[in-house]
Amino acid sequence: MRKGLLRELAGGKPLWVRAVDGVDLDIRRGEVFCLVGESGCGKTSTGKAILKLVEATDGDILLEMPEGEARAYEDVRQRPDDPEARKTLDGLRRKYSVTWKESLPWTVEQALKSAGAFLAAVFLAIVAPSLLLAAVVEPFGDPWSTIGLCVSIGLILGLIGSLPPTRLSRRTRVILTLLALGSIIVAPISALSLHRALVGDVSRFDVGAALATPWTQELAAMLVGFAFGAIAAGGSSSLLLDWRSRSEGMAGIHMRSIRRRLQLIFQDPYESLNPKQSVYEIVSEPLAVNRISTNPGETSALVREALTDVGLRPPEEFLFRFPHELSGGQRQRVSIAAALVLQPDFIVADEPVSMLDVSIRTEILQVMMELRTRRGITYLFITHDLSLAWVLADRIAVMYLGKIVEMGTTEQVIGHPMHPYTKALISVVPSPDPRHKVERIILKGERPDPSDIPPGCRFHPRCPFAFERCGWTAEEVADQLRSLKAGGMLATASGVDLSDAGNVRLSMGGGGPDALVRELNALVSERRETLLPLKGIAAVHATNGFVELSLHASSEPPLLEIEPGNSVACHLVSPPATVSESLTA
Amino acid sequence: MPTLLEVRDLTIEFRTKAGIVHAVEGASFNVERGEAMGLAGESGCGKTTTALALMRLLPYNGRIVRGSISFEGRDLVPVPEDSMRAIRWKEMSIVFQGAMNSLNPVQRVGRQIAEPIMLHEEAEPEASFKRAGDLLELVGISRNRLNDYPHEFSGGMRQRVMIAMALACNPKLVIADEPVTALDVMIQAQILDLLERLRRELHLAMILISHDLSVLADTCEQVTIMYAGKTMESGKTMDLFTDPKHPYTQGLVGAFPDIRGPRNMPEAIPGDVPSLISPPSGCVFHPRCKFAFDRCTKAEPALTELSVGRRAACFLYPQVTEVPPRPIAITEV
Known part of the structure; x- marks a missing residue:
C-alpha cells in the first residue's frame, strides 16, 4: 500500500487547513506500521484518508501493488512532464489506485460513442x-x-x-x-x-x-x-x-468491497459502540451491510467465531449483552470483533488502547498481535505513545504538522533517531525503570497552528538545532531583535520594523549607520548560538537612513533516504549534494 | 518538627443505591516536607478518593469511617468544616483531574486565580491580581494573559493555570491528580518539568496521582501502589520499580513498555478490577494473582515493613502478618 497524499480539510475558519501534506508511505503485507506524533499532527487524518473516510484532495492510495510495479510507479512519478511516463502512471493508477478517477480528453470517438x-x-x-x-x-x-x-x-x-x-x-x-x-x-x-x-x-x-x-x-x-x-x-x-x-479504476465501483477488507478500530470504546445495540447486533451489522451473510445461522456462526477470536469466551455469554454491561477492555474487544468479522486484510487501529487501563491494555495488544500471526492482518497503528510503538512496530513514521519527518525500522527510528524532533520526542518519553534516566530535550512552546505553517522546515521555530537554511522569516528575526532591544541591547538603533519588500529594517539611532552595522554584527556573532533566529541573518547593509538585513535562502527539507529503508527530512542530516540541489530549486 | 502529612488507616466508604462501596481501606503513608510521593494504581483503585479525603472534599455520600490524617501533627478528620477552610488552599491545595474542564469557562483566568487569594488571605483585589500575574509568570505564562478566558488557552496552558491557582496561597503541600493525563508527551514533559522546578524553588511537598507508573518513576521519591482501595506496596521509587515485591506491583511494572529497555511485549494482568461493593475475600488481589495460595483466599495480609521504608501486603513474604479483625464500624443513621 502506498500513497502520495496532499490533503486539505476544511477548518472552522473559512480557510483551508492542510492537515496532511505530501505523505508518502508504503505498508507491506503482514507488518505493523506505526504512525506516531503529537495530537493534531495529522496521523488520524492520514488513517482516515487511507480508508477514504475523508476524501484526499490529491494523491493516490494504491492497494496490493506488486513490488516491481510499485518501483515503476515511484520511478515514473519523478518525471511528470514525460508523456510516456504519464501514460505508465495512468495505467498503474487505473489498476491499483483506490482514489484515482480518470479524466479522459474529449475525442471524436468518445463523442460518437x-x-x-x-x-x-x-x-x-x-x-x-x-x-x-x-x-x-x-x-x-x-x-x-x-x-x-x-x-x-x-x-x-x-x-x-x-x-x-x-x-x-x-x-x-x-x-x-x-x-x-x-x-x-x-x-x-x-x-x-x-x-x-x-x-x-x-x-x-x-x-x-x-x-x-x-x-x-x-x-x-x-x-x-x-x-x-x-x-x-x-x-x-x-x-x-x-x-x-x-x-x-477501482474508484467508486469497488469501494464497498474494498472497504470490507480495510477496517478501522476506534480509540474510545465508550463512544464507538451504540449503547442501544447488543453485542450480537454490533458485530453482525457489518455482515448485513456488506451483504456477506443473510442466513441467520451463518451470521451467528461468523459472529461467534469473531468473538472467540478476540478472546470473549464463551461467546454465548456475551452475545446478548449491551455495551454498558461490559468492562472497558471487553468493549474494545467487541469493537475489534466488529472489524474482524468481515475478515479484513488491513486494519487501521487509531489509538486502540489509549483509553484503557494498563493491565487491560496489554491483553488487547496481545489479541491484536495474535490475529496478525494467525490471519496475516496488516496493521496501521496510530499512536502518540512512542513506547508502545517501540514494542509493537516493525516500522515507524514520525509526523509533525502533516508531514513525515522521519521514517524507518523501529530500531533505526527509536534506537538511533536522526531528526531533532524525533530525538526530542524520544527523550521526553518517561520510562518505568528509574535507572533509565536520560537528558530530556524539552521543546519550547506548542505546535504551530496547522492553518499557518511556518515556511522552510516547519519544525524550525521549535528546533534546538535550527541553523541558517531552516527558514527564518523576517518577522521572526525582527521579533528577536525587538526583544533584544527591549532588553537594553542595540542601543544604536531606534526601532525595528519590516520594510515594504518584507525585509527587516532598523532605523538609525544616534550613532550613524556604521556603528549600528558594527553593533549588529558583533551581536549576531556573539549570540547566534543561543538566539537561533539571529542565524537567519545573511548580511547587514546600510541604505539611505536605514540598516537592512538580508536573510538566508531557505527551503523545506525533503524526506530523503539516508540509509536503506530509513528516511529523514532535515537539512542537518541531508547528504550535502542534495542540500545544494534543493537550495537552488 | 513533625512529619508534614501522616495518614494512618484511612478508610472511606460511599453509600450508593447498590450498596456500600469500600472505596479506600486502611490507607497509610507519610509525606515529608519537600518530598514528592506518587500514588499509583488502575482506575477505580481509590487514588482520587484518597486525595479528596485529604482535602476533606468528599461528596455528600462519602465519609471517612476510620483513620487519621495528621497534617503537621494536627488530625484533620475531626476538624469542623469552618476551620477546614483555613487549611484548604493555605496549607494544602489540589490540582484537580482534567484541567481542561476544571476552569470556569465564563470567567477570566486572572479572576479565577485571584479569587482564592482574596478569600483566604483577605487581600485587596489589586494586590490579589498582582499576585495572580506573578503566579502566571511563575508557571511560564505571560501576565498579559490575565484577562483571557480559558478557551483561549491550550490544554497545556490550562494545566499551568490550574497549577498557578493551586499555588495561590503558598501551600506547603500540593496534590496533583493526574496532572499530565490526556496531554501530549512534549507538553507532559513541560508540565512535569515545571512541577519539579516549583517543588525545588518553593520547597513544596507534592502528592502526584497517576495511573502511569513511568510518570511517577521520573518524578517521585516515594511511591504507593493501590489496588481496589487497599495499599499493596510502598517504598522508595528506585527500590520499588527495580525490585517490586508485591505480585500486583510486579504485574503493573511489567505492563508498561520501556522505550529505553528491550523490545519485549509487556505482560498482561489477566482479569478485571473487582467490585468495591463486594470485594473478594482475603487478599483483594488473589483472583488475579498467579502466586495465590490457600491463605490468600482466607485471610487479608497486613501492610508490613519488609525492610527500611519498604512495605508490602502479601503473604509471599513470611514476615507479613494477617490483618486483625476490625471492630464493626457503627453505621450512622
Whole structure:
C-alpha cells in the first residue's frame, strides 16, 4: 500500500487547513506500521484518508501493488512532464489506485460513442412505452409481437437490476416481482389477441373466454422474451461495468468491497459502540451491510467465531449483552470483533488502547498481535505513545504538522533517531525503570497552528538545532531583535520594523549607520548560538537612513533516504549534494 | 518538627443505591516536607478518593469511617468544616483531574486565580491580581494573559493555570491528580518539568496521582501502589520499580513498555478490577494473582515493613502478618 497524499480539510475558519501534506508511505503485507506524533499532527487524518473516510484532495492510495510495479510507479512519478511516463502512471493508477478517477480528453470517438448511447436510450424510451401502449389499445395478433414486447420489458428491468452493486440485493427481488406482475398483465392480453386471431370475434373483451383458450404458445413466447431480455440486459451491463472499472479504476465501483477488507478500530470504546445495540447486533451489522451473510445461522456462526477470536469466551455469554454491561477492555474487544468479522486484510487501529487501563491494555495488544500471526492482518497503528510503538512496530513514521519527518525500522527510528524532533520526542518519553534516566530535550512552546505553517522546515521555530537554511522569516528575526532591544541591547538603533519588500529594517539611532552595522554584527556573532533566529541573518547593509538585513535562502527539507529503508527530512542530516540541489530549486 | 502529612488507616466508604462501596481501606503513608510521593494504581483503585479525603472534599455520600490524617501533627478528620477552610488552599491545595474542564469557562483566568487569594488571605483585589500575574509568570505564562478566558488557552496552558491557582496561597503541600493525563508527551514533559522546578524553588511537598507508573518513576521519591482501595506496596521509587515485591506491583511494572529497555511485549494482568461493593475475600488481589495460595483466599495480609521504608501486603513474604479483625464500624443513621 502506498500513497502520495496532499490533503486539505476544511477548518472552522473559512480557510483551508492542510492537515496532511505530501505523505508518502508504503505498508507491506503482514507488518505493523506505526504512525506516531503529537495530537493534531495529522496521523488520524492520514488513517482516515487511507480508508477514504475523508476524501484526499490529491494523491493516490494504491492497494496490493506488486513490488516491481510499485518501483515503476515511484520511478515514473519523478518525471511528470514525460508523456510516456504519464501514460505508465495512468495505467498503474487505473489498476491499483483506490482514489484515482480518470479524466479522459474529449475525442471524436468518445463523442460518437456518447451520441450513440444517447440515441439508443431515446429509442428505448420511446419504443418501449409505445409497444406497451400498442399492446393495450390494439393487441398484437401473433406470438412474435408478444416476444418483442416481452424482450423490451425484460431488457429494461434487467438493465435496472444489473446496475451496481451487482450482487443480489433488495432491488433484485423487486424486479422479479415486477416481471411476475408483468406476466400476469400481459398474459390475458396476449391470450385475448390469440383468441381473436383464432375466433375472429372482436366485438367485446371476454376475460373468461380469453383464459379458456389454449394460450400455452403465447405463454412460452412470453417467458422466452422475459428471460432473454433480462439475461441480455444483465450480460451487457456487466460487460459495461467491466469496461467502466477498467477505464475508471477501482474508484467508486469497488469501494464497498474494498472497504470490507480495510477496517478501522476506534480509540474510545465508550463512544464507538451504540449503547442501544447488543453485542450480537454490533458485530453482525457489518455482515448485513456488506451483504456477506443473510442466513441467520451463518451470521451467528461468523459472529461467534469473531468473538472467540478476540478472546470473549464463551461467546454465548456475551452475545446478548449491551455495551454498558461490559468492562472497558471487553468493549474494545467487541469493537475489534466488529472489524474482524468481515475478515479484513488491513486494519487501521487509531489509538486502540489509549483509553484503557494498563493491565487491560496489554491483553488487547496481545489479541491484536495474535490475529496478525494467525490471519496475516496488516496493521496501521496510530499512536502518540512512542513506547508502545517501540514494542509493537516493525516500522515507524514520525509526523509533525502533516508531514513525515522521519521514517524507518523501529530500531533505526527509536534506537538511533536522526531528526531533532524525533530525538526530542524520544527523550521526553518517561520510562518505568528509574535507572533509565536520560537528558530530556524539552521543546519550547506548542505546535504551530496547522492553518499557518511556518515556511522552510516547519519544525524550525521549535528546533534546538535550527541553523541558517531552516527558514527564518523576517518577522521572526525582527521579533528577536525587538526583544533584544527591549532588553537594553542595540542601543544604536531606534526601532525595528519590516520594510515594504518584507525585509527587516532598523532605523538609525544616534550613532550613524556604521556603528549600528558594527553593533549588529558583533551581536549576531556573539549570540547566534543561543538566539537561533539571529542565524537567519545573511548580511547587514546600510541604505539611505536605514540598516537592512538580508536573510538566508531557505527551503523545506525533503524526506530523503539516508540509509536503506530509513528516511529523514532535515537539512542537518541531508547528504550535502542534495542540500545544494534543493537550495537552488 | 513533625512529619508534614501522616495518614494512618484511612478508610472511606460511599453509600450508593447498590450498596456500600469500600472505596479506600486502611490507607497509610507519610509525606515529608519537600518530598514528592506518587500514588499509583488502575482506575477505580481509590487514588482520587484518597486525595479528596485529604482535602476533606468528599461528596455528600462519602465519609471517612476510620483513620487519621495528621497534617503537621494536627488530625484533620475531626476538624469542623469552618476551620477546614483555613487549611484548604493555605496549607494544602489540589490540582484537580482534567484541567481542561476544571476552569470556569465564563470567567477570566486572572479572576479565577485571584479569587482564592482574596478569600483566604483577605487581600485587596489589586494586590490579589498582582499576585495572580506573578503566579502566571511563575508557571511560564505571560501576565498579559490575565484577562483571557480559558478557551483561549491550550490544554497545556490550562494545566499551568490550574497549577498557578493551586499555588495561590503558598501551600506547603500540593496534590496533583493526574496532572499530565490526556496531554501530549512534549507538553507532559513541560508540565512535569515545571512541577519539579516549583517543588525545588518553593520547597513544596507534592502528592502526584497517576495511573502511569513511568510518570511517577521520573518524578517521585516515594511511591504507593493501590489496588481496589487497599495499599499493596510502598517504598522508595528506585527500590520499588527495580525490585517490586508485591505480585500486583510486579504485574503493573511489567505492563508498561520501556522505550529505553528491550523490545519485549509487556505482560498482561489477566482479569478485571473487582467490585468495591463486594470485594473478594482475603487478599483483594488473589483472583488475579498467579502466586495465590490457600491463605490468600482466607485471610487479608497486613501492610508490613519488609525492610527500611519498604512495605508490602502479601503473604509471599513470611514476615507479613494477617490483618486483625476490625471492630464493626457503627453505621450512622
